[in-house]
Amino acid sequence: MFGDDHFVPLVLTNILGIAGIVVWNLQGSRRPKGRLIVQILFFAGMSLVLYLADIAPHQPDNVYTHGFGALISRSAKILWWTHLAWTAIGFFHIYIMLTRRPQEAHLIQDMTVGVVYLAVALSVVGFVFGVPIGTLVATSGVVAIILGLALQNTLGDVFSGIALTLGRAYAIGDWIQLSDGTEGRVTETNWRSTNLLTGTYNLIVLPNSVLARQSVANLSRPDETHQMALTVRFAATRRPRAVEEAMLSVLQASTLIVKEPPPTAALKMIDAIAIEVELLFRIDSLVSHIPARNEIIDLVYKQCETSNLSLAMPPASLVFIPPGQAPIRRCPSIV
Template identity: 30%
Template sequence: MVLDFLPYGSELFAGIIILVSVAIAKLFNLLLSRYVHRLAKRTESQLDDIALVAVQRPIFFGIVLGGIFIAVRYISLLAAYTAEISMGFSIIFTLYGLWFAIRVTNAVIEWYSTEISAKTKTQKDDQFLPIIKKVVMGVFGFIALLMVLGQFGIEITTLVAAMGLGGLAIALALQPTLSNFFSGAYLVMDRPIRIGDYIELDSGERGTVDDIGWRSTKLKIFGDNLLIIPNSKLADAKIINYFYPAKPYTFTVNLGVSYASDLDAVEKVTLQVAREVLKKQGTGRKDGEPFVRFKAFGDSNIDFSVYFQVKEFMDKFVLRHEFIKALKKRYDKEGIEIAWPTRKIFYGDAEVLRSFKK
C-alpha cells in the first residue's frame, strides 16, 4: 500500500476510512430523507414514516461506528491493544444494539398509540402501552447488561441463578404489594369496573370509582371523601356495578293502601303522579314508562310497588324524594288512605265470642 511508505501512513489511511464512512452515512441519510420518506408518505399507514424517523440516526451512527471499527485495525500504534480494543468495541456495539432496539420499539408503540389505539373504544391499550414499554425496555436492558458482563468474563449462568434466588426472596417479601399489583392488572384488563362507575361492594360501601391504581382503587363516597381499597380485596369482592353494562337503572317505591281503596283509582292516580314527577325532573328514560304492580294482601294494606326507569342510578334519590311528597299530597286530595298497622280487638262474654267464631 502506497501510504505505508509515508510517516504515519496507517493512521492516515484509518482517517480516510473514517471520512469515507461518514460520507457514506450522510449519503445514506440523504437518500432516506429525499426518496424513501417520499415513498413512505404515499402509504396509508404511518408505521413506515415513524419507523424511518426512528432508524435514521441509528443507521447513520452505525455506519460511522463500523468505519471507526475498521479504521482502528489499521493503526499500527494500537496493534498491541487488539484484545482490549475488541472488547471495547463489543461493549459499544452491544449498547448500540440496545439503543437501536429501543428506538424501534418506541416507534412501534407510538404508531400503535396514534393509529390503532386511538380508533378503539376501549382504554385498555392506553393504560397498558406504558407498562408494556417499560417491560420491553427492562428486558432489552437486562439482556444488554448480561452481554456486557459476559465481555468482562463474568459467568452469566451463576449470576442468573443468584438473581433468581434473590428475586424469589424479594417476591416473598413483597407478596402483598405484588398481590395488589396483579389484582390491579386484572381490574384494568377484565374491566369489571371503570373510572366513573358507581359501584356497591358486598361489605355495603358505595361510591364512584375515582381512580384505579396498581396498588389500590379509590372510591369517592358521600361527602366527597375517598375510600381507598387494596386491589387484592377489591378483586375478591362481590361488586354491583350500577353503570355496567349500561347506565339506565330501574328502581321501585314500595307502597300500601287500605283495603277500602278502589285499586283502579289508586293505580290511575299513582301513575299520573309518577309521570308528572318524571317530566318535572327530566331524569326518566324516554322509552321507559312508570308502571304499578300490586303484590300482596298485607296485614293492614294492599301492598304494591311503583317501578321507575331512570337514566342512571344516582337519579333515583331525588326522584323518589319528590315522588313521595307529591303522592302523599295527591292521595290526601283524592281521599286515598295509606293505612298503618292496626289490630281489631274483640271482648265480651263467651257467648258473643262463640257467635263471632261461627
C-alpha cells in the same frame, strides 16, 4: 480509526440518536402521534445507516474493542436499542388510543412498557457489552425470589390489579357495588389500589387484592340507568284498580325518571286495613336517585289529595280501632 468504514456511520448514528431524543422531547407528551412519527423517522434513519455500513446492532462489535472507537460503537448501538423501545411503546400507545380505552388499559400500558424496557436492557447487556445473559437471568432470579417474599402483599395487589384489568369487570367512571355493601364510582386504578368516590363524596382506597376477593356488581352496565322501587300503603277504602291508576299517573307526571321502559305500579297485597303498591321506575344514573325519590314522594302526596286516597299506617304501628273508624294518615308510609 478515522479512516475506517465503520467510524463515520457510527458517528452519524450517534448524531441521529441524540437529535431524535431532542426532537422527541420538544414534541411534548400531548402530541403522541407527533412523537411516534419522530421515533419512526429517526429509528429508520439510524437503521438505514447501520445497514448500509454492514453493522449489526444485535451482535458484539469486533472492530472497535477498546478506546474511543469502542465508546462510539457502544453508544450508537445503545441509542439504536433505545429508539427501538420508544418506537414499540409509541405504537402500543397509539393502539390504546384508537381502541378508546386509555384509562381502562392503564395497568396494561405500564406492564407492556416495563416488559419492553426490560427486554431492551437485557439486549444491550448481551449484544452491546457481551455479558452472558443466562448468568445474569439466573442471578436476577434469586434476587427476584427474595424480593417476592419481602413484597408478598404488594405483589398480591399488583397481580390482582392486572387480573381485574384483564377481566374488564369495570372501567374508570363505572359505578360499582361490592359484596360487603361498599359502592361508589371508580375514579382511578393503579398498580396497588382502586379508588372509589362514594355518593357522599368520600374517597375509598381499596387494595386490589381485597377487591379481587369480593364479588363486584357493575351498576353502570349495560348502561347507567338504575331501577328503583318505592312501596306505598293506602287505606283500603278505594278499589285496587283506582289506586293502581292513580300511581301510574304519578309515575307519568314525574320528570326525573326514565319513561322507556315504562314505569309500573304493582299491587303487592291487600287486607282489611290497607292496599300496598310498589312503584317500579328507572333513573338516568345513581347520582339522581335522591331527587327522583323526593319528586315521586311529593307527587304521591299530591295525588292523594286529587284522587281522595288515604295513606295507611305502617303495619308495625297498627292498633285496634272500632269498626267504622278507618285509620287515615296524610303522611306517606315509605318502605
